[in-house]
Each structure stands twice: as structure tokens, then as C-alpha cells.
Amino acid sequence: MENKHRALGLSDQQVMDMYYYMMLARRVDERMWLLNRSGKIPFVISCQGQEAAQVGAAFAFDRTKDFVCPYYRDMGVVAVFGMTAKDLLLSAFAKAEDPNSGGRQMPSHFGGKKYRILTGSSPVTTQVPHAVGMALAGRMEGKDLVVYTSFGEGSSNQGDFHEGANFAGVHKLPVIFFCENNKYAISVPLSKQVACESIADRAIGYGFPGVRVDGNDPLEVYRVMKEAVDRARDGLGPTLIEAETYRLVPHSSDDDDRSYRSREEVEEAKKKDPIPLFAQYLKEVGVLTEKKEREMVEKVMDEVNEATVYAEKAPYPSPESTLLHVYEEKQK
Amino acid sequence: MENKHRALGLSDQQVMDMYYYMMLARRVDERMWLLNRSGKIPFVISCQGQEAAQVGAAFAFDRTKDFVCPYYRDMGVVAVFGMTAKDLLLSAFAKAEDPNSGGRQMPSHFGGKKYRILTGSSPVTTQVPHAVGMALAGRMEGKDLVVYTSFGEGSSNQGDFHEGANFAGVHKLPVIFFCENNKYAISVPLSKQVACESIADRAIGYGFPGVRVDGNDPLEVYRVMKEAVDRARDGLGPTLIEAETYRLVPHSSDDDDRSYRSREEVEEAKKKDPIPLFAQYLKEVGVLTEKKEREMVEKVMDEVNEATVYAEKAPYPSPESTLLHVYEEKQK
Amino acid sequence: MAVISYIEAVTQALREEMLSDQKVFILGEDVGVRGGVFRATAGLYEEFGADRVIDAPLAESAIAGVAIGAAAYGMRPVAEMQFADFIMTAVNQIVNEAAKMRYRSNGDWNCPVVIRAPYGGGVHGALYHSQSIEAMFCHVPGLKVVAPSTPYDVKGMLKSAIHDNDPVLFLEHKRCYRLIKGEVPESDYTVPIGKADIKRDGSDLTVFSYGLMFHYVMQAAEKLALEGVQTQVVDLRTLYPLDRETIIAAAKSTGKVLIVHEDNKEGGLGSEVSAVIAEECLFDLDAPIQRLCGPDVPAMPYSPPMEKFFMLNPDKIYQAMKELAEF
Amino acid sequence: MAVISYIEAVTQALREEMLSDQKVFILGEDVGVRGGVFRATAGLYEEFGADRVIDAPLAESAIAGVAIGAAAYGMRPVAEMQFADFIMTAVNQIVNEAAKMRYRSNGDWNCPVVIRAPYGGGVHGALYHSQSIEAMFCHVPGLKVVAPSTPYDVKGMLKSAIHDNDPVLFLEHKRCYRLIKGEVPESDYTVPIGKADIKRDGSDLTVFSYGLMFHYVMQAAEKLALEGVQTQVVDLRTLYPLDRETIIAAAKSTGKVLIVHEDNKEGGLGSEVSAVIAEECLFDLDAPIQRLCGPDVPAMPYSPPMEKFFMLNPDKIYQAMKELAEF
Numbered sequence A, B: 001m002e003n004k005h006r007a008l009g010l011s012d013q014q015v016m017d018m019y020y021y022m023m024l025a026r027r028v029d030e031r032m033w034l035l036n037r038s039g040k041i042p043f044v045i046s047c048q049g050q051e052a053a054q055v056g057a058a059f060a061f062d063r064t065k066d067f068v069c070p071y072y073r074d075m076g077v078v079a080v081f082g083m084t085a086k087d088l089l090l091s092a093f094a095k096a097e098d099p100n101s102g103g104r105q106m107p108s109h110f111g112g113k114k115y116r117i118l119t120g121s122s123p124v125t126t127q128v129p130h131a132v133g134m135a136l137a138g139r140m141e142g143k144d145l146v147v148y149t150s151f152g153e154g155s156s157n158q159g160d161f162h163e164g165a166n167f168a169g170v171h172k173l174p175v176i177f178f179c180e181n182n183k184y185a186i187s188v189p190l191s192k193q194v195a196c197e198s199i200a201d202r203a204i205g206y207g208f209p210g211v212r213v214d215g216n217d218p219l220e221v222y223r224v225m226k227e228a229v230d231r232a233r234d235g236l237g238p239t240l241i242e243a244e245t246y247r248l249v250p251h252s253s254d255d256d257d258r259s260y261r262s263r264e265e266v267e268e269a270k271k272k273d274p275i276p277l278f279a280q281y282l283k284e285v286g287v288l289t290e291k292k293e294r295e296m297v298e299k300v301m302d303e304v305n306e307a308t309v310y311a312e313k314a315p316y317p318s319p320e321s322t323l324l325h326v327y328e329e330k331q332k
Numbered sequence C, D: 001m002a003v004i005s006y007i008e009a010v011t012q013a014l015r016e017e018m019l020s021d022q023k024v025f026i027l028g029e030d031v032g033v034r035g036g037v038f039r040a041t042a043g044l045y046e047e048f049g050a051d052r053v054i055d056a057p058l059a060e061s062a063i064a065g066v067a068i069g070a071a072a073y074g075m076r077p078v079a080e081m082q083f084a085d086f087i088m089t090a091v092n093q094i095v096n097e098a099a100k101m102r103y104r105s106n107g108d109w110n111c112p113v114v115i116r117a118p119y120g121g122g123v124h125g126a127l128y129h130s131q132s133i134e135a136m137f138c139h140v141p142g143l144k145v146v147a148p149s150t151p152y153d154v155k156g157m158l159k160s161a162i163h164d165n166d167p168v169l170f171l172e173h174k175r176c177y178r179l180i181k182g183e184v185p186e187s188d189y190t191v192p193i194g195k196a197d198i199k200r201d202g203s204d205l206t207v208f209s210y211g212l213m214f215h216y217v218m219q220a221a222e223k224l225a226l227e228g229v230q231t232q233v234v235d236l237r238t239l240y241p242l243d244r245e246t247i248i249a250a251a252k253s254t255g256k257v258l259i260v261h262e263d264n265k266e267g268g269l270g271s272e273v274s275a276v277i278a279e280e281c282l283f284d285l286d287a288p289i290q291r292l293c294g295p296d297v298p299a300m301p302y303s304p305p306m307e308k309f310f311m312l313n314p315d316k317i318y319q320a321m322k323e324l325a326e327f
């Protein structure tokens, strides 16, 4: 087995970290489904199946100076940028301490200045022009920061994707457009969303490179993303990267995916579940052992359990706090 | 000199008609500037320089069954579809009889059911999804109609262009997207609008062909457009065609183009003015003679003069008619 | 008469209109195979096929714009916005195109499109799946805005909207979908657009409302009746253009007016209702015109105590009605 | 004090703020080399360069969205919509993003963006270059909407808007650009957002207005004064959130209220002004609350007799004021 990660300049510790974040995202996500199904939280929307793409991508950024404008599935990305199991579960339970929104937004509407994550909303791809604006601002200020933004393949049909990408292309801004193509937009399959061969093909219309990559391989994603980030930091402008993935669970806790895709198809996709695949790679190159794996699973489960207990017990925001933060609260 | 038009299946009469429509559009346009500069009409927006692209394109359609959703410069297109000098001048003078809008809209906001021209507005590219909707409707009704829609290169950056083109691509609808690339969007040059090599490159992102053509050659435009229309009528879906043109006059009567482009550049472009170029071709292949040309100029000028006199004298809409046509007027 | 739910009324109206007119078709996100995320179009894809129940790409401006083009051609498209909150990306098509086509063409073209949008909160939908968006569109001449509150009105008004030769924004309160049930005749019927409906008679005060809040108002009115106070309840139903005649007559008849809506107060629909009354029957009033509305915050939060704080309920409404009655 | 035009006030405010704060920059269509189609940014490209006066690609949602991203980062972008009519394609970015960023992040992020938009008619602009778009945004908590009418207020409020830590929609009446001139101090000053301004005192009736109509109201008030009727004229200036205190006090002081705006009546800004008064000081009124507004048609036509019919003018306003005074 060839050691891919060293060739990419990633240390053993770094790939173990990658594996940790992938697992953390998966376990938090699974926990949220459990809590939902037992009636404890009203809503979940998942990252399951897309963790490799997300974590591989996030690792190519500099967490001390870059910004991310993620979409709702990006639990892997925000975990890498610092969001903890506790943060995520506080958000799932809509508690006051939730750093994303103080319980105001649905879970997975990520945001947190301290983590360099821009606050996001639900209408898809609105974050794309925001990312472009942050990149523009960074360049104006002479910073060498790069901005990450992501969206689904269905969402790449929105006007805001087009307008934002074009602006970035014209101004050669340091922003990476990351399309997580999981083949479905809720029930609508790729073939009814787009007629192009690949979402990456859209980049040519904006005058920058488009790259397609296997989203089940975090190292491949890291590789193409790193190249793009380096290019961006060198002033060479944006890149559109399309990661081919699959959403392993229904669209959200309100969805029933049996109405639009066969169980066989889902089972087939599970065979390419990136988490066991990456574990297998790590074992093959001798970085991961059974023991280390057990320890890591335990550590992650401890974090998730603690976070669940903490978040469940944590206080709600006060009803009257509904009235706060409409405008800047002026000292009176 | 090679006879290009016969090879394309165009008769001598047809190319003479093309020349007529090009000249008609130019002369009406020039008249409107004169009227504007003498204070008789408040506004003009021009087709000058783009007549070859427009007339060549329009000739590829079937005026008895196709629809057009033009943009404001398309005087050549609407002329081919039946709009007369009188119609156009009635609109310029904002008179009641104006078939476009009864004087309600600025000139060049074309529309007329009898001419199969959908009513248009000012916000750019809103007509693109409309054209797609008409094509969808036509197919639902089992008609073999094709829909033409056009826009400037700057406008191809609007979300509605992207969303409309994508919808048409997915549903393989019979609609042709015609981009009249005249190098400027008001003052903003192409290089500040897009970073792609060619607007036609955007088609790949929608899964249909994109073609670039010399917009100063009506026969070339006709050729690629005819091919696209035939494909569309055969059920093979949309095409994006980019015609390279140049706007020979300011953006509109409110613009002063000296602030953003040199006189040398404009003079250079005038050397490729498609109207004399086409006249030269027609003479070289022996279709046009000096005499015929004089006759045609006279005929066109008579039409324009008559139309001007008629339109200037024609009555305005009544003030109270402002209140009509908000909703269907119900028989009471 | 059969008792059906609010959302069944939507589905039935769509199905019957599709059966009776080939020109009626549906487009939107997930409306086909999935039958809509709320299941409003359940079964229609199976019955009418992919050509008449179109799963559109994820792009609201195109959904509206394509529907507008098809409507101008002569079809009767019914476009769905998956959540009303996402209609914002289609505002230009709706306001500048659909609503102005007839006017700008001097009556040459028209645009018989229906745009359905589930709005409103109380469903843990948070800031972006709970919005009341009506006020934005209740100022757009050329467009009609309706928001029925009962299955009977939903079915009858959706049919009227589809028959209408002008664009209609059809707002469905998503909390009502399965909560509200009601009788609907077996036979074909329509309910006219443009007419408010006095759904409860009373001589002590008049309450204007619509959507989910209408039902809360009715509950509060029943409670108040036990105390001998009789409330007249007007279901506005059509929000734009408003039925001025019914509003003025109702306000005059009791002299005490309360307007209740879930949406924020400032600039909400209640302001126009109030202004009509203040202009036309000020001297018939025995009390200031009251509005009871959502607070002026961007939208309702997700966290249960905050959502509850935001939302009106029968108790809060009862209090306001009682105070007004005692004024 | 220097006398400058309304549009010079815009340019001066932009220039001074760009000089004093490196974080202020401009983006929009044709704002650079061309200095704006109205020339509001004339000279700024030459003075501050292409990096701070950005000719953006033709896409309003991106112009708004990019500005929002830059503002969240900490810059102070001033985005221009070439005509207010075209803001419709950016509604989602303005309403769902800029206005909700602070709220949805629980105060973690904020969005100090200014969006300038020339609105209003009387310039042969027809349906799509004449619109009054304020009502659509005067119902959006988190956003501030201002529409000054004098050069003094334009300059002072545009500076306040740029200093504001929340998003501000800054509406400039395009007919005022060169028509209206006024005194402006040489020294630096600001005019607060949120305060209406009583620009004329009078005890017989109160007229609320803004923008071009404010000037027409002033003319009508002068004429009426010759007949001995004294009109109090309130320039609303900030349209959202409204200055309720000033509105209520002014309405009480005369007991007769007329609201005048160019925009359509139903659902226009006047309805909220009226509703506030009907709620807070009904018993202080001596006459019904009147609104004098544009007709409820999609937008003003191009043809001169129709544009004239649509637009209010000092005469029409004088008539309405006189009738109210005599009530």
C-alpha cells in the first residue's frame, strides 16, 4: 500500500486528526438522529457520507486566517474549524449557549466569529456572494486569507451561485467554491437538476479552473483543495471543486427517502462509506491500529455523550430575549 | 466572390429582405436620435451596429409559429417579426396607438401578441425564463415552435440567465439563447463583466452547445442560428449563440460614451459597420445594384418619414386610461 | 359533506382542476415523485405524469419565471415555492414581471399564473421556515394575494385562483395543513377572490384576521362569549386588494376594532386595514383601532420559549379582545 | 454655508467618508469610470482608484451579497442599485441576509452595509425607472430605511448610514437630484437616523411626507398660508422604523392629519403612519386620517399625460390640504 498522505505533506498525526474529525462529525450526526427519533429535538440535517469531502477540504485551509462560509451539511468543516460536540449539541437542543445562534436557528445553520465561520441562513447559496465579499475585503486589507464556501449540486442552479462565482472570477478573488455533489437535492436526482456532465464544468464560464474529485477520499480532496488554496493565496484567483459524494441518510429528519430512491442504491453507496474506507487506508499504511481505533471511538463517544448531557441540561434562552439583537443595542 | 447565401438556401429576394430590415432598423433608430436631440422624444436606446446579428438571427425562425422574447436593442428582430416603422415611432412618441404598450413603456420595450413578441420589461434577462416557459408550453401543447430570446453580454451575469438556461438544458427545450456581445454594458467593458474567454463557453455548464459567431455577418449568424433552430425543432434542445458585435452609439440618449471609450476605438469599429459590409457583399454577388440600393433607401426613408409624421400627430392616451388594465376588466 | 384537512383541500383543488383543464400544470421543487415536502401534490405525479407535475431544478426565480412565460403563452401553471421564505429570490419575477405584464402591454398580454407558498410558523421552522411574507406583496397592483383559513375556502379559492386571468399569490399556512379540518361539499364550487367573510356575528367588537390566527381568534371569541361578549370575526381571506366594503361595514357595525396577525406589526397588513377604517369610518369608532401582531423582530426563533414568545395564541388574543370590549 | 444640490450632497458625503475611513468603499454598476449613471459617484474613481470604487458585473444580488460579505468582515461598503426598480433581484440578500445577520447569530455578526437606490418618478422613466419601492422594505426588522428630502439631510443621513452598524437602505429621489438645492454647513455633521423632522410649524393641520412630495407639500403649505391656514409639515426622513413619538405628537397638536406619498396607496407607507395615529391618538383627531397617494396601478406610465395623471403635484396636494383644513 502506497503512503499517499506523506506524499501530500501530511503527517501521521494530521491524518489521524482527519480521521478523528470525520468520526466526530458522524457520531454527533448519529446522535442527533437518535435524539430526534426519541422526540427530544425537532430537526436534524445530516453530513453522513460527506465527511471525507468536508474534512479533506477543511484541512487545506489555514484555521488561523482563512474564513469559511459553509452550508448546512458541513459539520465536518466546522468541526475542523473548532466547533465542538458540545457546541453542536447545544445548537441541536436550541439552548442559550449555542455559539451559532443562541438557539435561534435550526441546527446546522453554522456560524461563530471565534471559529472564523460566517453566520449562515437557510436559503441556499446566499453564502456564495458573502464568501466573495469576504475575500474581496481580505484582499483590500492586504491579508492573504482564502475563503471557503460550499453548497450542494442542486443549489448550484441558483442565481446567487452564478453571480457570486462570476464576480470572483472577474476580480480574481481568493475564494474556493466547493460543490458537494451528493446526487440528490431532496428528492430530485442530479439528472433533473442539471444537464451538464459535471458541476465543475461550470467554472469555464467564470474563467477559472473547475476540478472534479472523488469525495470519498479525503486525501484526494485535500490534494486538489490544497492546490486551489495555494493558487488563491498566490493571487491566481478562485477554483470550483466538485466532490462526488452520496448522502447516506434521508435529506433531513422530515424526509422519507424511500419514495425516491431504492434501498439497493443506498446499500451500494454504503459500501463506499468514506469512514471505514479511510480507516482501512490508515491501517494499511500502519498509522491506525485496532487499539488506537478503539481509543479514538471511545474518546469521540465520550465527547458526544458529555455534550448530550450538558446540552440537554443547559438552559433555554429567556422568552424575552426574542426581542434582542434586532439592531445594535445602544448603551442608554 | 463566393455566393454565400445560396449555399445557405437563401434566395436573392430573402437576402434583399434582410438588407431591407437592417436598413429599416438603422434608419428608424437614427430618426429617433434626431427626434431626441431636437427635444421631441425623451429617450432612445439603439440597435446601431447590431442589426446584422439581429436580422440574421430572426431570419432563421418561422414567423408564423415561433415566438420571440427580445431585449431592448432588438429592433432588427422585431422588424423581421412584423413591427413597422409606424409601430416603432408610435412607441417613441408614447402614443395611444403604440402596439407595444399603448405608450406606457419606454421605446424599445417590445411586445405584441399579433407579432408573436412577448411583452418585455427593463430589468435585464427576466425574459430568459419567460422564453423557456413559452418553449415548455409549446411542447406541452404538441406544437413544434422554437423560442428566441436575447440579452447583452453584461446581462449574462444575472441569475435569471443562469437559472433559465439551466431549466431549458435539463428539459431539452426548444429555445435559443442569443447573446449580443457588444463589448460594453453601459460603461463597463467586457473584461470587467466576465473572465471567461467567450460567453458561449457558459453553455457547457447547461449541457447544450455554445457557439460564437461574427455578428457583423448576417449570413454567418443566419447559418449558426438556423442550425440551432433546426436542432431545437428536432427535439435536441437549446443552443447558446454569442454574436460578436459592437455598439456604435452611446448606450442610450442619456449616456455619454466619451467618458469610457476612445473615439479611435469607435471609429475603428465603424469600419466593420455591418450595413455597408452587407451592401458590399450583395453588390459583389450581383444581387444589389446602385439603383436598387437607391430605391430601397428611398422606400425606407419614406416609411420612416411617414411614420414620424403619423406618430407625432397621433393622439396620446387619455390621462384616465392610466387606471386601465391593472387587472382583467370584468364586464359589469 | 366530507370532512377534509386544509392540505387535502389543496390537493383536491389541484387534482380537479388538472382533470378539467389540460392547461393546468404544476412545477416546483420536489412536487413530483416526492409529492411535495408537505405532500400537497401527493399522487398527482402518478396520476398526471412527469410532464404535468414538473420537478424543477432548485431555482425559485426560474420556477416563477418559467411559469410566467408559460402563463403568458396561455397555460395555467401552478408554481410551488417550497417555503414562502424562499420566495424572496423570485420577487423580481413576481413583482416586476407577472404583476405588470397586463398593464405594461396595455392589456395585450396577461399572466394567469398561481404561485402557492406555505407560510407562517409555530412548526419549529425557525427564522427561515416560518416567515409571514404577505405584507411584501400586498402593495403590488396587478397581483392578487389570498390567504384562506379553512379547507372550504382553500379549495374554493385555489380553484378561483387557477381560473383567474391574473397572477395570484396563494398563501397556505403550514401549521393549518394538518391541524385544521372542515367540511367541503362533494360538488364543484368556487369561492370568489376579493371578498372577505364574516365568519362569526357579534355586536360588541370586530376582529379582523386570517390564516392560523383566524382560528385562534375564533377560539378566543367563543371564550369571550361565555362572558356575554359577542365578537364579530372577519376572515379577510383576500389580502390584496382588500375588500374595503366589508371591512368598513364590519368596523362600523361594532365601533371597536382589533386586527390580529402573526406577522410583525410595523408595516404589516394590519396597518392598511386600520388605515382604511381611520379614513372611512373614524367617527363610528368607540375605541382606538388596535393591532395585535408578532413582535418587530426579523423572524421567529427556533428555541421553543422564543417561538412561543413570538407566536400569538388564543389566550393572548382573548386578553386583547377583552380589554377592547371593556374599553 | 454653501448651497449645493441634492446629488452633490450624496457625492460629498461619500467622498468625505472615504477620506476619513479606509474601510468605506463603493460598488455598483457604472459607479467607477462613468461616475454613476446619475453621476452620484463622479470623481471618486479618479480620487480613490478602482479598488475602492468598484465597477461590478451586472448582477444586483451579487452586488448586495458581496457587499454583505465584506460588511460582515468589517468593511463599510456602500452598494449602489442603479435604479431602485432593479433592487427586486437583490431582495433575498437584503431581507433574508443583511437584515437578519445580527439577529440570527445572536449578535455575534453584524452587517454595516449601505445600499443606495435612486427611486421615484416624474423623470419620464416609465414603469421600470420610476418606482417607489420603500413599502416593500418598511416591514423588515433589522433593516433601516431612510429617504431624506433636502441636501442637508441627504449629506447628514448618508454619513450616519455609513457609520451605522446595521444595514441601511438609503433612498434618493432621482427627481430631486438636480432640482433640489439647499444649504449645507462646511463643517462635518451628521443627521441621526430614526428621527422625523418638523420642517414647518402650523396649528391647523399636519401633513406627513418625504422625498419629492415633501417639497410639493411645502409649496402647497405656503399657498395655503396666504389664506391664513397654517400647516405643520413633518418630513418623515426615516421610513423604517418610524419615529412614532414625533408622529404622535404632531398628529395630536393639530388633530387633522394628511399623509402624502408618491407611491401607491394600498399597503404604502402611509398606512402605517395612519395606523400608528389611529392606535395612539384617535380621540385627539378632528377629522378622518387622510392619505393622498399615487393610484393603485403597477407603476407610472411613460406617456406624458399618464405620468402627469399618476404623479401628485402641489395643486393636487393643496386641494387635499384645503379640504382637510375646512373639515
Ligand SMILES: Cc1ncc(C[n+]2csc(CCOP(=O)(O)OP(=O)(O)O)c2C)c(N)n1
Binding pocket: A073, A122, A123, A124, A151, A152, A153, A154, A155, A156, A180, A182, A183, A184, A185, A186, A247, A251, C029, C058, C060, C082, C086, C089
Ligand atoms: C432558496 C431555497 N430554496 C429551497 C430550499 C429548500 N431546500 C433545502 S435543501 C434543498 C435541496 C438542496 O439540494 P443540494 O443543493 O443538492 O444540497 P444537498 O441537500 O443535497 O446537500 C432544498 C430544495 C432552500 N433551503 N432554499
Ligand SMILES: Cc1ncc(C[n+]2csc(CCOP(=O)(O)OP(=O)(O)O)c2C)c(N)n1
Binding pocket: B073, B122, B123, B124, B151, B152, B153, B154, B155, B156, B180, B182, B183, B184, B185, B186, B247, B251, D029, D058, D060, D082, D086, D089
Ligand atoms: C436588473 C437590471 N439592472 C440594471 C439595469 C440597468 N441597465 C440597463 S442596460 C444595462 C447594461 C446592459 O449591458 P449588456 O447586457 O451588455 O447589454 P447592452 O446594453 O450592451 O446591449 C444596465 C446596467 C437593468 N436594466 N436591469
Ligand SMILES: [Mg+2]
Binding pocket: A152, A153, A154, A180, A181, A182, A183, A184, A185, A186
Ligand atoms: Mg445534493
Ligand SMILES: [Mg+2]
Binding pocket: B152, B153, B154, B180, B181, B182, B183, B184, B185, B186
Ligand atoms: Mg453589452
